[in-house]
Amino acid sequence: MTTETLKTDDGQLTIWFDGPVWDGHSKVATVGKCKFASAGAGTRLLQDAATLAHSEGATALIGPMEGDTWHAYRLISDRGERAAFLMEPSSADHDEAAFKAAGFEVVSSYFSASAPLSELPGPKPDDTEVFTVEAWDGTDPDKLFTQVYELSCAAFADNPFYKHIDLADFLAMYRPVVPLLKQDLILFARDRTGALVGFLFGIPNYAEGPAPKSVILKTYASSQKGAGHWLSYQFYVNAKALGFDTVIHALMHDDNLSAVRSGLNGADVFRRYALMGRNL
Known part of the structure; x- marks a missing residue:
């Protein structure tokens, strides 16, 4: 470059x-x-x-x-x-x-918004046999991020300003955050063959200190209808069980604003970006 x-x-x-x-x-x-x-x-x-x-x-x-x-x-x-x-x-x-x-x-x-986890996750999505949702097992972070990389490239390829990067460059970005990760905030959706059809990457908001009360929903992507709903539902359930009280929906495009406002009870847009x- x-x-x-x-x-x-x-x-x-x-x-x-x-x-x-x-x-x-x-x-x-x-x-x-x-x-x-x-x-x-x-x-x-x-x-x-x-x-x-x-x-x-x-x-x-x-x-x-x-x-x-x-x-x-x-x-x-x-x-x-x-x-x-x-x-x-x-x-x-x-x-x-x-x-x-x-x-x-x-x-x-773009914008970032927050919502109290006390008012989430809302109704449980309908049961499905098309895919299953599971948390990361905490092992082999390079394998984890390789899977995230492959689905991200496919899911985001048509986004404005998209540019492909190599796997090595992607891994170099994410390896430094591995010590900060919590397994229950890294979720995968897999189809019946075991193929990855969705992921959600969340992380505690350590900007608050070593025991943060807010958790960041950083990135998610899916190639299967309904996977995003299930991933976010399970994320909220897991985040509450871990003791967090607030979720931050980070850096969302403005086109998603109406969906966030209708889907999150009590959501508050607290920052805007350009x-x-x-x-x-």
């Missing part, structure tokens, strides 16, 4: 010249790892990044994004008052203004 870092006395950023497909552009670059002392400093660096990306043949620039959506991306557009949670994107309050002044506009919006883009 070809990158270049721009630094000044009042900021820095990194450009990835081989970003994901976006809006029909032939070549997209991304900009991430942004650290700006002020909105003005950020604007100047972003304008320099746009000039450099264009000189390398890019026709669009998006960010903040560290090369692809597997890595850190998005800025905080509405911070709210809740403390940051584990693995949440971070940005300065002036970052959005810097991007906008440099000619960027919002191209995708991905910015511009033509070159």
Whole structure:
């Protein structure tokens, strides 16, 4: 992956010249790892990044994004008052203004919401013989994440801003979190042949300290109708049994907002995020 870092006395950023497909552009670059002392400093660096990306043949620039959506991306557009949670994107309050002044506009919006586990999981889904749901057995984390990788690539391939990454790069991202994992928060749905048709990845919110009371529903995907409902139901049951009192639905696309509001009793959207883009 070809990158270049721009630094000044009042900021820095990194450009990835081989970003994901976006809006029909032939070549997209991304900009991430942004650290700006002020909105003005950020604007100047972003304008320099746009000039450099264009000189390398890019026709669009998006960010903040560290090369692809597997890595850190998005800025905080509405911070709210809740403390940051584990693995949440971070940005300065002036970052959005810097991007906008440099000619960027919002191209995708996201949110995080929380709900009390006392009001979940709701009615139990209908029994099914099509698949079974099981928790991770706690062994062979590379095998675990290889299965997650394979289903993720298939499930997310048609998502906006998708870009394929190699298994080795995927494992390198997730191995550091293995000591933080709890088996009952990592769930699989398998069909009658044993093939994986869905997964859910949850993790305690250790940003609260060593004994957190909130749990993060980080990622889930399924290729079988009904698997997502069963996975989330079992996740809530297991999280309550482990003593958590709040669930955080992390970094969901705005298109899912109505589903969250109707499906979660007492859900509270506490943070919003944006991905910015511009033509070159």
